[in-house]
Amino acid sequence: MATQTLSYQRPSSLADSRRLVLETGGGTALRRPTDHPRFFEGWVTRPDVVAEGLRQVAQVAASEFWRRDRFAAGVDPVVTSDGRMLRFESFSLCGGVQARLDLTPEVLNGEVLDRGTTNIDINEPLRRLLTGVPADGLLHLSVGSDGLVATTADGAVIERRVSLSTRWLRGFAEAQQIASTFELRGELDGRHAATFLTSLPREGRGWVVPAGRGWRISSRAAPGSVHLAGSHRLASMLPLVRHARALRAYGPGVSLGAGPVASAWELALPGVNFVLMLSPDASRGFSGEGAALTALAAGGAVDDAEEIGRLLHHQPRLEPDLLAEQIGMTAGRVRSALACLAVAGRVGYDVTEASYFQRDLPYDAASVARLNPRLRQAEELVAAGAVTIVDDAVAEVVSSDRVHRTRVRADGTTACTCQWWITHRGSRGPCKHVVAAALARDQGPAA
Amino acid sequence: MSAPTMEELLRLVAAVDLAPLVARLDDLDDATRKKLAKPVRELARSGEWGDPPRHLARGLSLLGPAVLPDARATAAWIRRSAGWRHSFDERSFDQPGNRIETLSPTSALVVEVLLRRDPSWLPALVRELADRLRFDRYNPDDYLLIERLRSRAGLPPPAVPVFAAMWVRTAWRSRRNEVDAVALVRAEPAYAELVPLAFEVDEIAGEMRHRDQLRRLADSGTVDRGVLLDALVARLQRGGRPQATNEFVRDLESLAPTLEEVAARTRDHLALLPPGSATSVATLAQHHLLELHSEGRLSPDEVLEMSRSVLARTEKKLLRAQLAHLQAHADAHPADADLSARAVSMALDNAAPDIQRKAVDLLNRLAPRLTPATAALIAAAGDALPSDLRQRLITSLGTPAPKPEAPLPQVELPPPPNPPGPVVPIETVEELVEELASILHSEPLAARGADLDRVVEALPRLGLLDREALRRAAAPVTSAGTYRYYQEHARHLDFTLRGALVALLASCLGDSRVPQATGSGGRLGAPARACCVRIFALADSVRQDPLVRVVALPSQVNGTIAANDLHTRLADAAAQSWSPDPVDLEQALLRLDLAGTQSEPFAALGSAAGRQVSEWVRAGGHRPPTIQVARAREYLDTLNMGSEERAAAKPRSSPMAEVRAAVNDPLSLGPLWSELARWSVPSGGLTVGWAPDDPFETWPLVLPHHPELVAAHLLPELSRARQTRSQGAAALVSLTETADTVGPALLLGLAYLTGGKHQEAWSAATDALLILASRHQLDAQAFGEVLAMMLERGDLVAKRLIIGLGDAARGGAAGEIWTALSHVLSHLLRGARTVVGVVDLLVLAAEVALLTGAQGAIDGLDDLASRTGRTRQVVEARRLLKILDQLPTAR
Known part of the structure; x- marks a missing residue:
């Protein structure tokens, strides 16, 4: 559990239902390093949609979907400005849902002041006020404000201490890597999107497949289907569904009879995209999925990530092919490096544009990768000389006084005889023994 | 007096009476506190599991607040020491036995120590403690400690939601006295600010309506009515658990x-x-x-x-x-x-x-x-x-x-399922152990498709090849609790698949202690019992002759065995001088694909097994058993009922499928067929419950040529879908993939799932309906008749059919669903009994009629539509009638 202190100059506010000031704290800004970056000043169209979207992003941050709890406050959302659009992101307390609200240039009419990432304060009174934003006219939006006035009683900034579990931090970061395997699998128009979302059962679970003009939930996976578990986790879309132009479903490729996987759901609104990414099950967070362990354990990926990290300047899109050309790496290495950066909380992945974007999580980002327990334990096993390479495929790893045999199958997948693998059968990434074997192989005979 | 030493404090901490310790702590100075902080912390972790030694725990809960340097550390200590301060002996109870919610004596001493120390950070400590407070309906000691501390220090109550909720829970609901919330707030007006904060806590929902306290607070002006309304509306906007939300709605209504x-x-x-x-x-x-x-x-x-x-x-x-x-x-x-x-x-x-x-x-x-x-x-x-x-x-x-x-999109049915793939035998002991362990250690038991058969086949084969290699590889299994449990309880073993697999593994490893099958299988279904019988029999055979191998491994994932494969296995057996286990051979015969199979090659093998297969092929396998729908009364547990309740209890009955073996079967009944080819309604009533050790997904593979028979055994489990989550839905979908004809058992199973309570059931029903429709095997008229019969008898709720049938229609089976629906409506509209939910079926029928372009008449629809009045049923009947009459022009 890590405690982070989020500091704001004053609470975010909404004056006259027309002037929304979102206070910022921490993070990074490209043009002018500051504790309270200013990213945008101007007008937004569709004020009711923007206000409701922001409210739902904050709601997800305060939700614990597994226990169906919704608290007054969660971890403050993160906003990223890439000079073109604003992305507001939050991550549920249970670690199984990520929400993102993209304000595209279609609704933004003002000046983008800077690029970077920071926390924004969406407090409980503001959340309530956001419900009162009328649909007509324009809304003046300030993301960040000048730091001249301190309105708290003691004249100091507002400090909010939040406890961030390592699971939460890792989940937020690893969800990006999982999303990078997704592709668009289906789309509904606004009317059928409303029908689908409002008719979902409370605890719906299954595979979403087309049925006529709409979708239905099937009991088993088929190519092209998208997994949905814990359909109540899509409830944040319901207040917005009246404005929907389309609903799009994204997921990884699956074969017939596949097991649960994560998915992403995009509600296309006028000038705004609201995206929810769901873990494979309401009881599972993203942190345990082991999404990037293979990449992290791959030799050289961390060094490549450092090199690519130096090239990040809050570009709107990070194209692996362009980056590969720029630094003379193969596209595959660049992708592995981007996976490492995602796990380190330095880049996000936008499924709607199928591209990475820079987003340095305004937390102790360096600790995110370090905190991966399986990787850490695997490194400890290698350091302790617990790994014996038997042949190209098989290795023996001594752990807790037991010998576990890991092997690489003909199809490239891995397996182990440990209890963890037996329980999950590879559905949550490699176990620490498989990772240790991979690390030992990379290090050569000396290991 | 000089500051106390650690040794002296240790003596005082261990004492039963802690008053001397409290007094002596007054003599601590800042330097000594700083010196003592580390040893005190270490002492608190020196016991078992990182806890303090038990005899020191109470005293230590006082020592921390006396020496720790700041509010955060002290708050963490007090929170951690909550369990140390509580002792059953210190609890007070009133005459009826209710616990009196008072501060425990040790917690009172903690407050005393802090007040005597009077650090500058006391206000911060109160806030820290309030921030860390958890709502506890049954133990308010932590709250009472904060309350005592802040009131004696003259501090305002902390504006923290959980603290406010605990205040409401504890102070408003004293069991001994009638507490008036209005008087409480008037006595300390700072509490007025806390009342709306309490709404943030789910657990407090509804508590404030007790004796109309919330309304009286608002009406008396003690708490601003507008603030209360705002807080409640904000709480409703936030959402949360349904039960709590409903209570907050009533709270708001109570304010009128x-x-x-x-x-x-x-x-x-x-x-x-x-x-x-x-x-x-x-x-x-x-x-x-x-x-x-x-x-x-x-x-x-x-x-x-x-x-x-x-x-x-x-x-x-x-x-x-x-x-x-x-x-x-x-x-x-x-x-x-x-x-x-x-x-x-x-x-x-x-x-x-x-x-x-x-x-x-x-x-x-x-x-x-x-x-x-x-x-x-x-x-x-x-x-x-x-x-x-x-x-x-x-x-x-x-x-x-x-x-x-x-134009409405031409929704095409999904293509028929691909031909089943081959079953690939396990090649290495590592893979074998992975598969075996994943079945043995799954909770509830999970064995998907042919995985179980692959493991059963590989164990004797790879054990014979290199027993020591198998033993080494199987160490994760043999050293685990499941294996040991079954070994140790070998004589009292339950008849389960786990036990059977352990028995086979033990036989293949040559272990002396091999579990024996001593049970009857309890509530396991017949296909699961058949699995267990075969594996236990194999374990016996392997123990007696290690050369024995399995001949019943399916060739395809749907469970069928190709004649060539079986011939090869039996030829190997003859060449290597081992005889297949008789039960395993019977399973192989039940799986044998007879299409185009000749008996002569098997007879030519010259072995007893070959002759048995030859005879089987000549006879064309067992004659299919008779399957008839029969109503099964549910077992009624009257043991805990009173006499009146027992007299009034009426057990429900549900349609099941009785199975009777054919009387003219030319083949003798083996142990498996004897188990599988009969099922009748138990005379004492049918008991159906959760079956965590029944691997339903393997059932279709036991009898790949008799899906109807498997469906008959599956019906008790599928019937549970009406009340809870059934585990048999996936098996039914698999059965529809292999079925050549759809009989009464499969139709009943489809009906149970279509009318299921949960989405998993009706999603599986839709999948099954679409598979059957894509293969043109759904007898929609018969399905409609089954649905109508079950609706009339109250076995199904009409409203629950809407989603499953509607999805199937929209998914491409509109023609079949229209046929089924029109039969259901004909029966229900003509029937004497009124069925609730007919209107929903009429609405769905109108939608499906438009999808299919259906025309014609439905018996009874004219009569219903011509009734006077504008009930929903009549109006929807008129609309459907109009669609059927006018469809060619309407479209």
Whole structure:
């Protein structure tokens, strides 16, 4: 559990239902390093949609979907400005849902002041006020404000201490890597999107497949289907569904009879995209999925990530092919490096544009990768000389006084005889023994 | 007096009476505190599991607050030491045995130590403690400690939601005295700020209505009424657990907000209406807003927003209330016709056909009063209506016919399932152990498809090849608890698949202790018992002759064995001088694909097994058993019932499928077929419950050529889908993939799942219906008759059929579903018994009729449609009749 202190100059506010000031704290800004970056000043169209979207992003941050709890406050959302659009992101307390609200240039009419990432304060009174934003006219939006006035009683900034579990931090970061395997699998128009979302059962679970003009939930996976578990986790879309132009479903490729996987759901609104990414099950967070362990354990990926990290300047899109050309790496290495950066909380992945974007999580980002327990334990096993390479495929790893045999199958997948693998059968990434074997192989005979 | 040393403090900490310790702690100076902090912390972790030694725990809970340097460290200590301070001996109870909620003596001493120390950070400590407080309905000691500390230090109550909730829970509900919340707040006005904060805590929902305390607080002016209303509305906007949300709704209702108060919060109420809020919340908001509208206090935009939000929901009660209100308003205020019509038109986008129809009816009435602009707007909004409703709307509005509707997409059925793939035998001991362990250690037992058979086949084969290698590889299994448990309980072993697998592994490893099958299988279904019988028999055979190998491994994942494969295995057996286990051979025969199989090659093998297969092939396998629908009375547990309850209890009965072996079967009954080819309703009643160790997904592989028979055994499990989550749904879908013909058992199973309570059931039913339809094997008429029979007998709820059947129709099986539905409706409309939910079937039938272009008549529909009155049933019957009569032109 890590405690982070989020500091704001004053609470975010909404004056006259027309002037929304979102206070910022921490993070990074490209043009002018500051504790309270200013990213945008101007007008937004569709004020009711923007206000409701922001409210739902904050709601997800305060939700614990597994226990169906919704608290007054969660971890403050993160906003990223890439000079073109604003992305507001939050991550549920249970670690199984990520929400993102993209304000595209279609609704933004003002000046983008800077690029970077920071926390924004969406407090409980503001959340309530956001419900009162009328649909007509324009809304003046300030993301960040000048730091001249301190309105708290003691004249100091507002400090909010939040406890961030390592699971939460890792989940937020690893969800990006999982999303990078997704592709668009289906789309509904606004009317059928409303029908689908409002008719979902409370605890719906299954595979979403087309049925006529709409979708239905099937009991088993088929190519092209998208997994949905814990359909109540899509409830944040319901207040917005009246404005929907389309609903799009994204997921990884699956074969017939596949097991649960994560998915992403995009509600296309006028000038705004609201995206929810769901873990494979309401009881599972993203942190345990082991999404990037293979990449992290791959030799050289961390060094490549450092090199690519130096090239990040809050570009709107990070194209692996362009980056590969720029630094003379193969596209595959660049992708592995981007996976490492995602796990380190330095880049996000936008499924709607199928591209990475820079987003340095305004937390102790360096600790995110370090905190991966399986990787850490695997490194400890290698350091302790617990790994014996038997042949190209098989290795023996001594752990807790037991010998576990890991092997690489003909199809490239891995397996182990440990209890963890037996329980999950590879559905949550490699176990620490498989990772240790991979690390030992990379290090050569000396290991 | 000099500062105490650690040794001296240790003696005092260990004492039963802690008063001397409290007194001696007064002599601590800052330097000594600093010196003692580390050893005190270490002492607190020096016991078992990182806890303090038990005899020191109470005293240590006092020592921390005396020496720790700041508020955070002290708050963490007090929180951690909560368990050390509580002792059963210190609890007080009143005469009836209720616990008296008072501060425990040790916690009181903690407060005493802190007050005597009087650090400058005491206010910060109170806040820290409040921040760390957890709501505990049954043990308020932590709250009482904070309360005592802050009141004696003269500090205001911390404005923290959980603290406020604990204050409400503890101070308002004293068991000994009638506590008046109004008097409490008047005595300490700072508490007024805490009352609205308590709404943040789910667990406090409803507590404040106790003896109408919330209402009296508001009415007396002790707590600002507006603040309470705002807090409750904000709480409802936030959402949360349904039960708590419903209680907060009642809290708000208990305050009976006036029209003025609601009007001041119009936008807040509008925000409660869109889909996503709880039904109770939306109902309350709708009620208040409709009142405002009736009083003319909503702007046109607000009326439209309200209607848009409500009419996007799915709760029929809310939808009808909204439409009824708009209708009444339009009647009372003819001048508002345009606004009313625009509000009603929001319902045209609703997915429920009956709501669309009701909206069209209402718009038809309003049409003569509408301006051309509004009429055009509404005509455009009706673009996506079903063709019959759209036609009616356009006709009444008198607007030009819109552009022709895009034709309904030709929804194609999904292609028939691909041919089943081959079963690949396990090659290495590592893979074998991975698969075996994943089955043995799964909870509940999970064995997918042919995985179980692959493991059973590989164990004797790879064990014979290199027993030591198998033993080494199997160490994760043999050293685990499951294996040891079954070894140690070998003589009292339950008859389960886990036990059978352990027995086979033990035999293959040559272990001396091999579990024996001593049970009957309990409530395991016959296919699962057949699996166990075979594996236990194999374990015996392998123990007696290690050369024995498995001959029943399926060739394909659907469970069938190709004749060539079986011939090869038996030829190997003859060549290597081992005989297949008889039960395993029977399983192989039950799986043998007889199409094109000749008996002579098997007879030529010269072995007894070869002759048995030859005879089997010549006979064409067992004669199929007779399967008949019979009603099974559910077992009624009267043991814990009183005499009156027992007399009044009426056990339900459900349709099942009885199985009787064919009398003219030319082949003798083996142990497996004896188990599988009979099932009758138990005379004492049928008991169906959760079966965590029944691997339903392997059942279809036991009898791949008799899916109907497997379905008959599966029915008790599938019947559970009506009340709970059935585990047999996936097995039924697999059976539909292999079935050549669909008999009564499969149809009953489909009906149970279609009428299931949970989405998993009806999703599986839709999958199964689509698979059968794609193979042209769904006898829709027979399915309709089964549904009608079960609806009439009350075995199914009509409303629950709507989603499964509707999805199947929209997924491409509209023709089959129309046939089934028309048969269901014919039976129900002609039947003497009234079935609840017929109207929902009529609505679905109208939708499916439009999808299929159905024409013709449904028995009884004319009579229903010609009844007088405008009940929903009659109106929907008329609409369906009209669609069936007019469809060619309507489309």
